Amino acid sequence: MMKIGFIGGGNMAEAIITGMVKESFLPSEIYVSEIKKDRLSYLQNKFNINSAGEDFFETVELVILAVKSQVLFDLMEDIKDDINEKHLVVSIVAGIPSEKICKKLSTGHVIRAMPNTPSLIGKGVTVLCQSSDEISDERIAAVEKIFSSVGCYKWIEEDCFDAVSAISGSGPAYVYRFIEAMTDSAVALGVPRELAQSLVIDTIIGGSAMVKETGEHPRVLSDKVTSPGGTTIQGLQAMEKSGFSTAVDEGVKKAYGRSIDLSRGGE
Known part of the structure; x- marks a missing residue:
């Protein structure tokens, strides 16, 4: 099974992990990088998942960016040398187009996702778009499985993202x-x-x-x-x-x- 790593352990990350664990994802395949130690301990104790070690990027294949938009660019500056073709990057960061993420991380393997707050109770609506047609069917299926665990998902063109943000x-x-x-x-x-x-x-x-x-x-x-x-x-x-x-x-x-x-x- 694909190993999945979250960068950021806030409410939406917790909601997604909750759904994943309920939907047959193995906690041993989930990793979280979170700067707040008490928050990280809470997630580990609740889900029995892994904390990110120094080999985080060597271990995980799917990286979910789950931080606030105001810190995303500093984060990407820190991790840009760790991201390579092995990784699929999924961003749930509000307001940041995939083009900017692709450029900053020097990768074309990015999926932008926007889950809404009912995801916290498994009734969410997530819109998805992909930066490239080169993303494999296996990886697409993994992303769909993740977001179906917290509700339903819809694939859209990214030029609709701002309008959809105002709706769902x-x-x-x-x-x-x-x-x-x-x-x-x-x-x-x-x-x-x-x-x-x-x-x-x-x-x-x-x-x-x-x-x-x-x-x-x-x-x-x-x-x-x-x-x-x-x-x-x-x-x-x-x-x-x-x-x-x-x-x-x-x-x-x-x-x-x-x-x-x-x-x-x-x-």
Whole structure:
């Protein structure tokens, strides 16, 4: 089995390792390099994985960069002489295009990945793109197995990455805010908060499942709920009058613009 090394042992690295261990990856094949000793000890004790030794790059074949974007370029400067054709580099670092990683590490074997926070509970969405068609099918399969262990994955072209960042990357926060707003409205109408939030969450789960499983357009499904002169049309019209769709559109575009800014950031 391919030996996998994480550089960085933060929350997302922990989420991925959790999924990997649950999905038949052997802890003995997983290595972590983490500068915080207490954090490293925690990961070792929790998963029975290996800490990175001096032979880290000689040992591992797949290197997962799981550090903050502001320290990535310093890290790559430190490891550039250790990366060679043996290694596949997978970056989960936000906002840094694979072209910059390839250039800094002098390799064409880079996969950029963007998992979102529901990966922490195995319900994540990860988008992937590869820097080169030269990456072997075996390595592609290994990456897919890693990210399927924390949810689902989608392969995309990298020029879509900033737009997708504003959807699946930032999207959980939009959902949380919608849940909060609907719950508060229900509480204002006299529904106990615990019940209100439970109803809102289950309604969102059910509605999302309907779109996914039926394959019907959301507008078609919405029409099936919306009776002439009924309550739903009144609610929808009030939301649109207050700018619901426009607010969502503007929010996504603003997040998209910020993602572009980060991608263009210098070293």
